[in-house]
Amino acid sequence: VLSTVIKRAGARLDEFFFGPDNTRWDLVRIGAAITVLVPLILLGASGNYERLYGHWGMLPRNVAVDTIYWPGFLFLMKADPNWIWEIYWATMAAALCLGFGLWTRIAAAVTFFLYVATVQRNLISFNGEHGILAFVLVALVFAPSPQRWSVDHLLLKKPLPSKTERWAARFIQFNVCLMYFFTTIGKLLGAWKLGTTEIWYQITLSDWFRFPTVEWFRAPWVSWLAVHGSLLIEGSFAFLVWTRLRLPLVLAMIAFHVIIAILFSNGVLFFNIAAIVALCGFLKTTDFGVPKQSAPATNAASAGKN
Amino acid sequence: VDANKVQPCKEIARKITIVLIVIGSLLPPLSMNIGAYAQQAGLSGPIVKLNRQFPSFYALLLCQMWGLFSYISPFNFTYRFQVELADGQLADLHDFKKEAAGKWESILFHNEPKADLNFYANPRALRNYTEYLIRTNGFDPASVTRRTIYIHYWNVLPRDQVAAAGTYYGPVTDRVIDSY
Numbered sequence: 139v140l141s142t143v144i145k146r147a148g149a150r151l152d153e154f155f156f157g158p159d160n161t162r163w164d165l166v167r168i169g170a171a172i173t174v175l176v177p178l179i180l181l182g183a184s185g186n187y188e189r190l191y192g193h194w195g196m197l198p199r200n201v202a203v204d205t206i207y208w209p210g211f212l213f214l215m216k217a218d219p220n221w222i223w224e225i226y227w228a229t230m231a232a233a234l235c236l237g238f239g240l241w242t243r244i245a246a247a248v249t250f251f252l253y254v255a256t257v258q259r260n261l262i263s264f265n266g267e268h269g270i271l272a273f274v275l276v277a278l279v280f281a282p283s284p285q286r287w288s289v290d291h292l293l294l295k296k297p298l299p300s301k302t303e304r305w306a307a308r309f310i311q312f313n314v315c316l317m318y319f320f321t322t323i324g325k326l327l328g329a330w331k332l333g334t335t336e337i338w339y340q341i342t343l344s345d346w347f348r349f350p351t352v353e354w355f356r357a358p359w360v361s362w363l364a365v366h367g368s369l370l371i372e373g374s375f376a377f378l379v380w381t382r383l384r385l386p387l388v389l390a391m392i393a394f395h396v397i398i399a400i401l402f403s404n405g406v407l408f409f410n411i412a413a414i415v416a417l418c419g420f421l422k423t424t425d426f427g428v429p430k431q432s433a434p435a436t437n438a439a440s441a442g443k444n
Numbered sequence: 445v446d447a448n449k450v451q452p453c454k455e456i457a458r459k460i461t462i463v464l465i466v467i468g469s470l471l472p473p474l475s476m477n478i479g480a481y482a483q484q485a486g487l488s489g490p491i492v493k494l495n496r497q498f499p500s501f502y503a504l505l506l507c508q509m510w511g512l513f514s515y516i517s518p519f520n521f522t523y524r525f526q527v528e529l530a531d532g533q534l535a536d537l538h539d540f541k542k543e544a545a546g547k548w549e550s551i552l553f554h555n556e557p558k559a560d561l562n563f564y565a566n567p568r569a570l571r572n573y574t575e576y577l578i579r580t581n582g583f584d585p586a587s588v589t590r591r592t593i594y595i596h597y598w599n600v601l602p603r604d605q606v607a608a609a610g611t612y613y614g615p616v617t618d619r620v621i622d623s624y
Binding site for chain 2: 151152155156177180183184185186189194195196197198201207208209254257258261262263264265266268269272273276305308309312313316317318319320321323324325327328329330336337339340341343344345346350403404405406407408409
C-alpha cells in the first residue's frame with residue numbers, strides 16, 4: 139500500500155513540476171520587458187539615472203565601492219562617467235530583445251543581471267517592483283523558448299519546443315504565493331487589525347492616495363470593505379490559487395492591482411504592473427476558452443484527431 | 445549496461461536536481477520572512493533565528509521581505525536641506541533635476557516617494573544625498589561648516605480629533621532629523 143501511495147505521490151509531483159507547460163509566457167515576457175523599459179526611459183529622460191547611479195550622483199563611486207552588493211560593481215568598473223550610459227543602453231537593448239522575443243533566454247539572463255546591477259548600484263532606488271521582476275526574469279531564463287509570439291519563432295522560424303515542463307512557471311507561482319501570504323501576515327501583525335478601519339482612513343489621507351478630498355472613500359462601509367477585502371483576497375490567494383478557483387482568483391487579483399494603481403500615486407504604479415505581470419504566470423493558454431497548442435507534436439496530434 | 449535503465453536514472457536525477465533547486469531557492473525568503481514576522485509577533489526561540497542574512501540571494505534581489513503597505517506613516521512629509529557656510533550664511537539646497545521636471549515630476553520621478561521612505565530608514569544614504577545636493581548647488585563641501593536636514597511634516601489626525609480640529613491634518617511642522 140505504501141509503495142502505491144509513494145508511486146502516486148511521485149507521479150503527481152512529476153506532473154506538477156514536469157507536466158506539459160501551457161503558461162502564458164508571452165504575456166509574462168512582454169509585460170516584464172515593458173516594466174523594465176518604461177521606468178528606464180523615464181530615468182534616462184529625467185536625468186534621474188545619472189542622479190541615482192552616476193559616478194558623481196547621490197552615491198558617488200568612491201563611496202559605493204565600500205557599501206554595495208557585488209552586481210552593482212558593474213557600474214564601478216570604469217572611471218569614465220559615460221560608462222553608466224553604456225550599461226543603460228545595454229539594458230535597453232536586452233529588455234527590447236526580451237520584449238520582442240529575440241534570443242529570449244539570453245535576453246532574459248542579460249536583462250536580469252543588468253537590472254539587478256542597476257538596483258544594487260544604489261538601493262535607495264529600490265521599490266517593490268524590483269523584487270517581483272527579479273524572480274520573474276529568472277523564471278524567463280528557464281521558461282520554454284521560443285514562445286509563440288516572438289521574433290525567434292515568427293521571423294527566425296525556430297520551432298516551438300516539442301516538450302515543455304512547468305517548473306519555471308512553478309517558480310514564479312511559489313514566489314507570488316509567498317509574496318501575498320507574508321504580506322497578509324505582515325499586515326495582521328502591523329497596522330491592519332481585523333474589525334478596525336483606522337489603517338484605511340490613514341491611507342486615504344496619505345500622500346500615496348490620489349483622492350484625499352473624496353470623502354466617500356472614508357465611508358464606514360468602504361473602509362471596512364477595503365481593509366477586510368484586501369486581507370481576504372491576499373490571505374487566501376496562496377491557498378485557493380491551487381484549486382479550481384485559480385482563474386477567477388487570479389483575475390480578481392489583477393483587478394485588485396488595477397484598482398490600487400488607479401487609487402494610489404505613481405509611486406506604486408510599476409509595482410502594480412509588475413504584480414500583474416507575475417500573476418500572468420498563473421494564466422494558461424487554455425483559459426478564456428481559446429485553446430492554443432504549444433508544440434508541433436500537439437498540432438500534429440490534433441490534426442490527426444480532426 | 446542497459447541503455448533503457450540508464451536513461452530513466454539520468455532523467456530522475458535531473459528532475460530531482462531541478463525540484464531541489466526550485467524549492468531551495470525559495471528557502472531563503474521563506475526563512476527570512478518567517479523569522480522576521482515571528483520576531484515581530486513577539487515569539488522567541490529557534491524560529492526567530494530564521495531571520496538571517498542570505499547575502500548571495502539578497503545581492504540578486506531574490507530574498508525579499510514581503511509586507512506591502514503593512515504600515516503607513518501617520519504623517520506626510522518632505523525633506524528640507526540647509527547648509528551653513530564658513531561666512532555664517534545659511535542656504536537652502538535644491539534638487540535641480542527634480543525641480544526642472546516641473547509638473548512632470550510625479551511621472552519622471554515616479555519613484556521618489558519610495559526613495560524618501562528609503563532615506564528615512566537609511567540616515568547614511570540621506571547624508572550622501574545631502575553631499576550630492578551640496579555639489580550640485582555649486583558649494584564647495586569644504587566651505588560648508590554645518591549641514592542640517594529637516595523633515596517637513598504634517599500629521600494625519602485621528603478620527604476622533606477631526607471634528608474638533610475642523611481638518612484631517614495637524615499643523616505643518618519642521619523637525620531637525622540630522623545635523624552635522
